[in-house]
Amino acid sequence: MEIAISIITVLMIIGALYAIHARDLLSAVIACGIVGYGLVICFLLLKAPDLAIVQIVVETITLIIMVAVVLDSSREEKFSKPDGQGYISIITSILLIVVLFYFFKLSVETLDAFGSGSLRMAAPYIEGATDKTGSANLVTGVVFDFRGYDTMGEATVLVTAVLGVLTILRIKGKK
Template sequence: MMTTLILLTVLMILGAIVALESRDLLSGIISLGIIGFALTIIFLVLQAPDLAIVQIIIETLTLVILIAAVLKTTRKEVNDPVNKRKVLLWSAGLIGVAVFLLAAWRALHHMPEFGHLTLRMAQAYVDQGANLTGAGNLVAAVILDFRGYDTLGEATVLFTSVAGVVSVLRKVGRKHA
């Protein structure tokens, strides 16, 4: 399983690099899709089908929207020559990556072993979930019963964001600028 995960992670990193560096925006978006679909397979390998279902649908929908946006606007990336600003950005990025790797190397020693639960609470959920809530799907038991407030807030955030999008993009009742 570890080999599969490492291979998929390397594939995701390669996809991200290609998406950033490709001059054609359409192929950039399609290589962006590699990340999402590889993540779906990772969720399946880690036995989280709930997340895999949501991930694969959201990824497809996002790709469709992005491709529609590219087809409607421009396909070629805007050229920007190498200058002082770009060198500065690259060096700042490299320093950031170095600091992250150093901190991660120090911190990962203290993480619990892969596949072991980090919280004692989680074990209680796994043992008692079906009895306490009556739901066969433990994920549903957690997000709608033990952690119900979270989901309520999440749904409200979604509602607010849609209200924002529709009121920004609307045409009715708007003064002509």
């Protein structure tokens, strides 16, 4: 299990690197799709069918919106030569990578090994959850019953994002 997920994650990393370095913006957007659809396979391997259903549809709609934005533009990315301060940038990035990996090492020592699954909050959400919520799908029970405040907050964020899009894109105003 761990090996399969590692292979797919390596593919996702390669896709992400290509998406960042591609000359053509359309191929960059489609290479971003590699990462998204690879995430779908990871969710299926990690026994999360709810997330896989949502992610595969959301990724398709995101690609449609991104392609619609990119298609009627010039699509070319202009590269310019870096200026003279290359050494400072390289030293800074190496220092940043060292610091980030140090904090990663600190934090991953507190986590359990992959698959041992001894989260403190896991047991109360699983044992007796069907008696409390009556829902056979435990994820729906958590989303709408135990963690209802979260869901209401995210619904509010969705409404706010839609209002933002309408505010930005409206040209003529209402008649």
